Amino acid sequence: MRGSPLRILVVGAGIAGLSVARALRLAGFRPDVTDKAPSNELDDGGLYLPGNAARALQRLDLDGPVRPFGQVIHRQRFLDAAGLPLCEVDLDALWAGVGECRALSRCDLHRVLLSGAGGAVRHGAEVCSIDLLPTSVGVTFVDGTWSEYDLVIGADGPRSSIRALAALGGPPRPAGQVVYRSIVRDGPAVDEWTALLGQRSGFLVVPIGAGRLHCYADEAGTEVPADPRARLVELFGDYGGPVPEVLDALDQVHVSTTDEVELGRWYRGRVLLVGDAAHATAPTLSQGAAMALEDAVVLAESLHAANSVEAALTAYESRRRPRTRWVRDRTRDRNRTRDVPPALRDPLLRGRGDRIFGEHYRLLLGPL
Ligand SMILES: Cc1cc2nc3c(=O)[nH]c(=O)nc-3n(C[C@H](O)[C@H](O)[C@H](O)COP(=O)(O)OP(=O)(O)OC[C@H]3O[C@@H](n4cnc5c(N)ncnc54)[C@H](O)[C@@H]3O)c2cc1C
Numbered sequence: 001m002r003g004s005p006l007r008i009l010v011v012g013a014g015i016a017g018l019s020v021a022r023a024l025r026l027a028g029f030r031p032d033v034t035d036k037a038p039s040n041e042l043d044d045g046g047l048y049l050p051g052n053a054a055r056a057l058q059r060l061d062l063d064g065p066v067r068p069f070g071q072v073i074h075r076q077r078f079l080d081a082a083g084l085p086l087c088e089v090d091l092d093a094l095w096a097g098v099g100e101c102r103a104l105s106r107c108d109l110h111r112v113l114l115s116g117a118g119g120a121v122r123h124g125a126e127v128c129s130i131d132l133l134p135t136s137v138g139v140t141f142v143d144g145t146w147s148e149y150d151l152v153i154g155a156d157g158p159r160s161s162i163r164a165l166a167a168l169g170g171p172p173r174p175a176g177q178v179v180y181r182s183i184v185r186d187g188p189a190v191d192e193w194t195a196l197l198g199q200r201s202g203f204l205v206v207p208i209g210a211g212r213l214h215c216y217a218d219e220a221g222t223e224v225p226a227d228p229r230a231r232l233v234e235l236f237g238d239y240g241g242p243v244p245e246v247l248d249a250l251d252q253v254h255v256s257t258t259d260e261v262e263l264g265r266w267y268r269g270r271v272l273l274v275g276d277a278a279h280a281t282a283p284t285l286s287q288g289a290a291m292a293l294e295d296a297v298v299l300a301e302s303l304h305a306a307n308s309v310e311a312a313l314t315a316y317e318s319r320r321r322p323r324t325r326w327v328r329d330r331t332r333d334r335n336r337t338r339d340v341p342p343a344l345r346d347p348l349l350r351g352r353g354d355r356i357f358g359e360h361y362r363l364l365l366g367p368l
Contacts, residue, residue: 001303001312009034009139009149011162013121015109016275016292017155021117022060023300031153033117034141036126040114042107045181045254046214048073048193048206048286049109051091052364054099056293059368063099065112070104071209073193078353080346081198083240087353091193094358098365103193103206103214105183109289130165132269135309151309152271153299155292158259160277166268172259175282177335178221180228182253184213188245196239197345200338203236203243215246216283218258220338228255258282262328266320267313274299279324281331285360291324294368323363330360 006029010017013035024031057063076089091101114121124143130152131138137152154162158172187205190213195204201219208214217232225231229250236243261280266273275292298319299312306312337345349356 001306006150006309007148008032008151008153009147010153010155011127012154012156012277014155014157014275015113015289016277016295018113018117019060019293019296020153020155020274020299022062022113023296025118026061027300027304029303032122033120034122034125034127036124038124040121040123042110044183045106046103046183046206046208047106047109047289048101048103048214049289050101050286050361051095051099053290053293054102056290056297058099059297060116060293062112062116065116066102066104066109069108069209070102071207073101073103073206076193076195076357078349078357079194079196079241080342081196081239083196086197086346086349087357089354089357094361095365103208105208105212127162127165130162130271132166132271135270137270150270154271154273154277155275156277158261158276158280160273162271163273163277166271168265168268168273169261169263172261172280174222175258175260176220176222177218177258177282178224178255179258179283180217180232180253180255182215182250184215184246184249185211187213187249188242190242194242196241196243197342198239199342201235202338203239205242205246213246215250222257224255224257228253260328266317270309272313279328281328282335284331284334285327287327291327294323295320298368326363334360
């Protein structure tokens, strides 16, 4: 279907929507992209991208533009709560032949994706209803305008309204974690991905270049605290390693709960879900962006190769299911290990933590 004049609407200009728009443009389509946010609100957060994200960026011809940003990460260091070593994963060896692991600011990735998508996002354009027609979709926006498309792609995140409007699923399920993130500018020197594992909580610090650290912490639970900074000090105040200095340097802390989305199907008629709208998980394995980027590559390839939109959507879903299911299942596995008391868990991780953690990415090392 390459270059066919398909009218495509991408709803959502996050990592998934912009990646899909980029991939579709490379395949000869000219999608419209809308986002309900009134303007390009760039998220001042950090992001760790494992090697399969780099491979997908390369397929989108965006690895060059991303490379000046952030920092290549060579090792994952796992420490106990006191800061004593548990194990290390050699990322260069694990992802050899796939791609470099990188940590960078979300803003920088967003800018690269936005420019790769052609830069034209219609902001403030929230979809309020859709009509599933036999071979198209009628879309009504909140400003009352109506348009008809041959394909609508819901890339509108874990709380997707396209998912609800197309009767593909309801609200996400709480994944059972409260997550905190912050950028630290005058913190300690940390040169690699470093996680301290406590019981039912953990604290991660990753350098993202220009002397900045991306801090991510989580605890089991579903209630967001009123003062997230105070809660971090309460939870991690007695941790060792770089944590005390990071806590001292913390400024603004974002807090949220995590969502999980598990659907029986990802498309109905000419409406398809991608990214977190289709398969959100807790961010424990840092695979959300990589899965969105891979979705984009595979969707464009499926549309390019198929004779009809229906055949493309079927092919797309059957290729993407195994990898997103793997991420969800391994995320759940890893989250369950948090319930194991450190006295039992830590000797195991000292013995073979590198193999246990490396194994969580095994399927993702293989081809898309
Ligand atoms: C604390 C935390 C840390 C994380 N860390 C990492 C990490 O290190 N590495 C990693 O890979 N992943 C990480 N993730 C996961 C990652 O952020 C997500 O998987 C990824 O951002 C999903 O992108 P998306 O485009 O599918 O959804 P979103 O980023 O949610 O984007 C959805 C877009 O759709 C728009 N929208 C919503 N509703 C509508 C509507 N009705 N009409 C029009 N537009 C709409 C929104 O404004 C938004 O721009 C983390 C997540 C969290 C919560």
